[in-house]
Amino acid sequence: MKLVLDDDQRGLRDAVRSFLGAASPLPKVREGYDPGVYARFNGELGASGLIVPEEHGGAGAGFAELAVLLEETGAALLPGPFLATVFATIALTRMPPDKELLGGVAEGRTVATLALPPSQAVAARVRGEGAAVTGTLERVLGGAEASVLLVPARAEDGTEDGAEDGAEDGVVMTAVDLTGPGVTRTPLETLDLTRGQAGVTLDGARGRVLGPAPDVADLLCVALAAEQLGVMRAALDAIVAYAKVRVAFGRYIGSYQGVKHRLADMHAKLEQAESIVRYAAWAADEAPDELPGAAALAQAYVGRACFEVARDHLLLHGGIGFTWEHDAHLYYKRAKADEVLLGPPRVHRARLARLLEL
Template sequence: MRLIPTDDQRELAASVRSFLAGTAPMARVREIAEAPEPYDVRVWERMSGELGLPGLAIPEAYGGAGAGHGEVAMVMEELGAALTPSPFFASAVLAANVILRSGDVEAAKDYLPGIASGGTVATFAVPEPGGRGVRAADGALHGTASHVVNGADADLILVAAEDGGLYAVESDAEGLARTPLETLDLTRPQARLEFAGTPARRFGPADAGEAVQGALDLAAVALAAEQLGGLRHCLDTIVEYAKLRVQFGRFVGSFQGVKHKLADMHCTYEQAESIVRYAAWAADESPSDLPVAASLAQSYMGRAYFQVAKDHLLLHGGIGFTWEHDAHFYYKRAKSAQLLLGSPRHHRAALAERLDLLP
């Protein structure tokens, strides 16, 4: 098991970090959050053309770089630290993995090259709890999918229907209505999709449940890496603040209560990093361990990131509660990410089931 990133992975992370600092600083993130556009198209084009990020883990046969999920985790960590609005998670993680896991070669040939180049933005409508949501009949879809990441701006929408099949829907298909949602997290656009006899292409196996779950496990690992990046940012910035902020004639970092809180946050980060590195390793090197690793990562990271983001906000004092400070962006991302692919409670139950601990 390798829990320490390779030199190539560190170099990739450093390149992405430098790129985001120059093209999508927090001031730009704020502008996008308050704009009607879900992300900066020019930044996405540069992420695709200059860095090749959308195709990072897509096989070379389909126009990608053929890297691993460990590399995707490094990219997600930097995107999470910078809170960069982009369709990377929806397209390169969720949608790409659904297609690859489906085993449908024709669908892969048709869709993955566009996703890899960044020219096609795709997304996956994560199934509703209990399997309810979208029905398929005579090659058309009926029903509603809620909280679809980048659902309002995606060119290609993948849907897991109630019949167990996977379906691909073009953005201009008849009978498709897309409504952007007002959500807590202003940096991750979501939408409600309504299908009213919408033509769709079926792909993958007759029962795609296993393929969907495998893709969701990979997405859970990627999301955990994003949460780790946000947690790291919160820890780094509050430590610097505690070194500089003076209160009652002393640096606030010299107060015992603040020291204890910072130590707790650091310990949380150390554990979080180990869990995420293990999950990313399992995704590449030990597929049989992936289900447990994915549930472990989300059961821990959801609570860990939110707690650190909350303490990050509180330790800034009054300024941390203002709109002008960036702390609330990380707090909101931490809460939305905590629920995006299932709550920590949901993943603890899944972890117990996967470890065969249930009576």
């Protein structure tokens, strides 16, 4: 097991941090999704193609590298559909290769998203590699910005087309063109102002069958935990810096025990979270038998710890932290939205307990 970044991973971290610091600083984050920044991020750094195989135009990296990248996008609160595209890419790399989609994602031309579990499979009339997809998805991450939606679909009328595609339960993964006919998207009002969601209604929408629907829930948990680690680190760095300069009653607030002890607790949570995320990323790459437990642990611990650090970061700023003008609420809202994105921590704790036979 390897919990320390190597030289290449540190180089990746520094490059992503430098780019986002210049192209997407916090004042710009408030403006929301900028397709220009997204295009540069994927074009100049190849971010969206990081885990895409080299033969399809990507870097062919593993989850250890993906975790490094997502930690930095989390710290920068990068707005837009990047995490949604990462989720979709994870699913794509676990299915028979689709050169068109993988190439588009790797080049940054295609913004994709994935119907997140526990979404039920929608209905589809499957004809060969084509499908007419019908159903309603209440919440789709990045659904308003994405051009392609990956969604599990079950063949209608008891047809066996799904089984012929290698899916034991008749459920196949379809790639739906969200820009085509039969698609209605309704942007949702969300807690996290930096990352949108949309309700998506499909009425015979045009799609393609990619193959059996893979089980990628554990891998999504690892990817999300990496982003949460970045949110934690940035929130802690911000409040430590503030505690060093804010004066109250003639003393820097960082000199008060009530603040020092809280900061120490936050730092301890961050250190534990980093070890958990590094372990989970290693398991995703090297130890698939350990991945279910590592993924459940990541969301059971990191999800809640991220929110607690973001909450205390806001509280320790005092009155200014509660204002709309301060950035503390951006971290708070991202942390809470991430905490429940793949199910609340209690769901993952229960799964971890089952895996450990407790």
